[in-house]
Amino acid sequence: MPHDRFGRRIHYLRISLTDACNMRCVYCMPEDQTFLPRKELMQDDEILTLVRLAAELGFDKIRLTGGEPTARAGIVDLVDAISSTPGVNSLSMTTNGVMLAKLAKPLAQAGLQRVNVSLDTLDPQRFERLTRRGSLQDVWAGIEAAQSAGLEPIKLNVVIVRGYNERDVSEIAALTRDRPWQVRFIEMMPFAGATELQMRGMVTHLETRALIESEMGLLEEVNGAELDGEARVYRIPGAAGTIGLISSITQPFCASCTRVRLTADGRLRLCLLREKEVDLLTPLREGISLDEIRQQMQDAIWQKPWGHGLAQEEIPLNRVMNQIGG
Numbered sequence: 001m002p003h004d005r006f007g008r009r010i011h012y013l014r015i016s017l018t019d020a021c022n023m024r025c026v027y028c029m030p031e032d033q034t035f036l037p038r039k040e041l042m043q044d045d046e047i048l049t050l051v052r053l054a055a056e057l058g059f060d061k062i063r064l065t066g067g068e069p070t071a072r073a074g075i076v077d078l079v080d081a082i083s084s085t086p087g088v089n090s091l092s093m094t095t096n097g098v099m100l101a102k103l104a105k106p107l108a109q110a111g112l113q114r115v116n117v118s119l120d121t122l123d124p125q126r127f128e129r130l131t132r133r134g135s136l137q138d139v140w141a142g143i144e145a146a147q148s149a150g151l152e153p154i155k156l157n158v159v160i161v162r163g164y165n166e167r168d169v170s171e172i173a174a175l176t177r178d179r180p181w182q183v184r185f186i187e188m189m190p191f192a193g194a195t196e197l198q199m200r201g202m203v204t205h206l207e208t209r210a211l212i213e214s215e216m217g218l219l220e221e222v223n224g225a226e227l228d229g230e231a232r233v234y235r236i237p238g239a240a241g242t243i244g245l246i247s248s249i250t251q252p253f254c255a256s257c258t259r260v261r262l263t264a265d266g267r268l269r270l271c272l273l274r275e276k277e278v279d280l281l282t283p284l285r286e287g288i289s290l291d292e293i294r295q296q297m298q299d300a301i302w303q304k305p306w307g308h309g310l311a312q313e314e315i316p317l318n319r320v321m322n323q324i325g326g
């Protein structure tokens, strides 16, 4: 099991399957974003090799993300192969949900266990303004398909952007009243591509909580508001589901971080909010032995930075969010 030099046990790998996306969310990328040529992306066999090496090191938890992971050709077969890799016990996906109406069932049959679906508003016009080209109806159909396919518990990821969707916070939180879902409000983080909006429009978890409580009454803590992954979890009294608040900026959870990321072009990104990356794809393509690549992974993990440097105005500007894999 790999450890970093701070003693954190790192066993959770998030893989960006592609930087391409069928949406252009304002907090993620610029409207005219271009995507990497296909040959620069990891091919299926390369992903599977790196997953196998990671699993041999002790990674047992994998999340597929992007860009939009369902936009990758052959996604069902890839999920099937990853889920069959010895040592991989948990396989989930973060998706915008647009393709789930079609893909939820085959993905579940291929071994996908859970999905997080991004949904920032229940208002069709505000949805279009935020995503620039998405359809709320498709996403909602996708969420229902995910539930029917047993990709549960359904988690909804919500990024609140000042001036775009603060007024939607309570309505989205209220979805948990009669659904056993977890709605997770995520503080917007700064990267390249949309940095100005990300810095100006961030809504803190305290403000989000206050917005919910002003309409729903006081939230109850679940498990003493202990961290569940990166979220502190609350409940509207009597609700079937829960509310997660993810305070990556104002109250980071670096001490309990267990993850690293693999970018769509095969770099191990050691902290979401730090530029440091280690290229694994080039040595793999150069034919370096798999033992050496496994060792490079282990050495990189040892060097994982403690956490972000936003307080010192160190903003990671070498990539746009969709290229890293959120």
Ligand code: SAM
Residues within 6 Å of the ligand: 021, 027, 028, 065, 066, 067, 068, 069, 094, 095, 096, 097, 116, 117, 118, 157, 158, 159, 186, 187, 188, 189, 190, 191, 198, 321, 322, 325, 326
């Ligand atoms: N396309 C998929 C989706 O939207 O769910 C997966 C990739 S997306 C980059 C992963 C998650 O990152 C989404 O939940 C999205 O809302 C979130 N995200 C994107 N840009 C962000 C930012 N600047 N700050 C915080 N979260 C962000």
Ligand code: SF4
Residues within 6 Å of the ligand: 021, 022, 023, 024, 025, 028, 029, 066, 067, 068, 096, 118, 322
């Ligand atoms: Fe696409 Fe997801 Fe980024 Fe939105 S957040 S543009 S859906 S990658």
